[in-house]
Amino acid sequence: MVLKKKQKRKIKEQQTTHLAEKGRKKVVRHNTAVNQEKHRPDWQPLTPDADGLVADRRIMPRDEHDRREANVAVVQQAFVADFDDGRWQDLADETPFLLGKVVEVSRGLCRAEVHGQVIVCDIRGTLIAEGSGFTNVVAVGDRVLVRPLSDERGLVEEVLPRRSGLARADSFYTHLKQIIAANVDQLLIVASWREPHIWFQLIDEYLIGAARNNLQATICVNKVDLAGSLAEVGTAVAPYIQLGHTLIYTSAVTGVGLAELRRYLWGKTTVLAGLSGVGKSSLLTAVEPTLDLRTQTISLKRQEGRHTTSQAIMLPFADKGYVVDTPGIRDMGLIGLDPDELITYYPDLVDVVGQCRFNNCTHAHEPGCAVKEAVAHGRIADWRHKNYVKLYQQLLEGS
Ligand SMILES: Nc1nc2c(ncn2[C@@H]2O[C@H](COP(=O)(O)OP(=O)(O)OP(=O)(O)O)[C@@H](O)[C@H]2O)c(=O)[nH]1
Ligand SMILES: [Mg+2]
Ligand SMILES: [Zn+2]
Incomplete structure (x- = not known):
């Protein structure tokens, strides 16, 4: 059959549109945060x-x-x-x-x-x-x-080449990272018991950030002077201890735990991360009065407009080691993470997920979910499960 010129043009147009669409789709797919994360080398x-x-x-x-x-x-x-x-x-x-x-x-x-x-x-x-x-x-x-x-x-x-570093994924170009501190040995996650109230979801996110940066992390719970007793704090953070994390309980006011914190910092380069107001600068000044971080922090704050949010400062610590004091970093752990990878950062949940009734269980609302059952029986902390579900949802929405 001989096609008329007009028909031929129409078919060509359709083909071109189809191809263009195919091409466009391909580019869009390639550019998703998940794919960028998959296709790039790891941060190890x-x-x-x-x-x-x-x-x-x-x-x-x-x-x-x-x-x-x-x-x-x-x-x-x-x-x-x-x-x-x-x-x-x-x-x-x-x-x-x-x-x-x-x-x-x-x-x-x-x-x-x-x-x-x-x-x-x-x-x-x-x-x-x-x-x-x-x-x-x-x-x-x-x-x-x-x-x-x-x-x-x-x-x-x-x-010069970097030995290690604490980096967070850029919130816009999620395949790129903003490096917060380079060549550090360890991360001290600082939380406060009260004022601000201890926030386990952020600690979870920092732990994920540390793991993705291949950095050893320790959790410091400060302001324990505001707790009824140390036992009360210990019970609340027990799930972290069970997972094998090290915890240091401190008070910059009463001096509790400062000797232990000093031992931890000595001879290493440590980056401190935690919400604003948890007492990072107070702790550093308390363990090493010569640091005088109050003034440092204030002078940085005064120039706030000129600094990025990742502004950090490195100071020598006790003639052996360095500390990096940072302002509160909110979004360190998760950007660019594949939602399905999140579970690998929850080893307490990984142990039971295989027993869920549905093999695509998201552990949020499905019947026969082994995670929910373990929570009901007290084998998994309620808040660990809640944090997982919340973060999973966040990752789904973001990808
Ligand atoms: N009760 C109590 N208050 C504390 C303790 N440590 C610090 N504070 C108070 O908490 C407030 C915040 O302390 P900072 O050391 O400035 O907190 P930061 O984490 O450095 O905050 P940013 O620099 O904004 O990130 C100050 O008013 C401190 O006096 C503590 O162990 N117990
Ligand atoms: Mg500070
Ligand atoms: Zn489940």
């Missing part, structure tokens, strides 16, 4: 391969990056677990620059400790975070190469 640290080719992606000037691209094996978005002060120093020694450690970041500027002295450094404008998997170029804790400009001023020429 990597170790060098036999040839020493590792995630040696430094943040460097654009042309320098292009020049090296051909020769360097690039693994993006990864931390290199075995970097230490010696290796960073070796890298710096190959250059005419000095090794610096970033202790505070502001827009286009940072403060870096160089040879034990903190100096203000500009950040070279051509440094790009593109391809590193992070949205920000420099973070607190970063090791950088500094070109000295004067006794008190320098220029950051390059950001």
Whole structure:
């Protein structure tokens, strides 16, 4: 059959629309947070391969990056677990620059400790975070190469590879991460018993964030002076203890637990995270009066408009170790997480989910749900189950 010109055009149009739609659908599907999360490498640290080719992606000037691209094996978005002060120093020694450690970041500027002295450094404008998997170029804790400009001023020429870090997924580009503190050893999740009231859902989210960042986390419950007794606190947090987490109970007012907290911080680089007002700065000042964080915190607050919400400050701790004080971070753990992956961060629920009547049970309202049964029999804490259901719902709505 011979088709008329008009008919042919119509068919072609239909085909084109179909193809365009197909194409568009494909792009949309590819861009969902879930798929981006699936298709990107994990956030776990990597170790060098036999040839020493590792995630040696430094943040460097654009042309320098292009020049090296051909020769360097690039693994993006990864931390290199075995970097230490010696290796960073070796890298710096190959250059005419000095090794610096970033202790505070502001827009286009940072403060870096160089040879034990903190100096203000500009950040070279051509440094790009593109391809590193992070949205920000420099973070607190970063090791950088500094070109000295004067006794008190320098220029950051390059950001050296990171050993570890606390990062949160960017809320817009969910496949990218904003790094809050780099090269830290551990995370101290600070909550308060009252004022503000202990909030288990946020602790759960922080624990998930720590696991996704491959960081060891400890939970500190502060303001225990506001509790009837320590036993009351212990009973409330028992599910965390059963899961194998370490808890420290403190009061910056009465001094309870400060010796233990000091031991925990000593010799390590620790980042503290918790809601505003739980007492992070008070605790640090109480265990190390020379830190004088009150003034630091106030001066940062005064400049609030100029800082991002992830503004953090790193301070030396008791001549052995560092602490990173942060403002309240609300959305650390979950962005970009596949809803079906959430259960893996609830080991107490994982143990029983296989026994649910329906194998696609969401453990929210289905009959014959083994999780709900375990809650009813007191084998799983009611609030752990509630947090799981709430977070699962949040993830579904977000994806
Ligand atoms: N009762 C009691 N109050 C405390 C304790 N620790 C801190 N506070 C009080 O809680 C308030 C908040 O303390 P901060 O140390 O500023 O809290 P923060 O976590 O650093 O808050 P941001 O800097 O806003 O994130 C202050 O008024 C402290 O005096 C404690 O152990 N017991
Ligand atoms: Mg504070
Ligand atoms: Zn179930």
